Amino acid sequence: MGDIALVYHWGPSEMDRLGLPELMDWRNRAIKQWNQVHGAKAET
Numbered sequence: 001m002g003d004i005a006l007v008y009h010w011g012p013s014e015m016d017r018l019g020l021p022e023l024m025d026w027r028n029r030a031i032k033q034w035n036q037v038h039g040a041k042a043e044t
Contacts, residue, residue, distance in 0.1 A: 001023065001027070003027050003030040003031055004027055007034055008026070008030060
């Protein structure tokens with residue numbers, strides 16, 4: 001959840017509404033966006 005909070009600036013109240021599969025999807029999106037912005041290599 002920290003990845004989501006860092007990238008999208010969502011607090012606990014926004015994330016509490018999401019189920020686990022949706023949270024995991026948003027976490028993966030946040031990681032991809034962070035890596036694109038900060039130049040990290042893509043995962044293989």
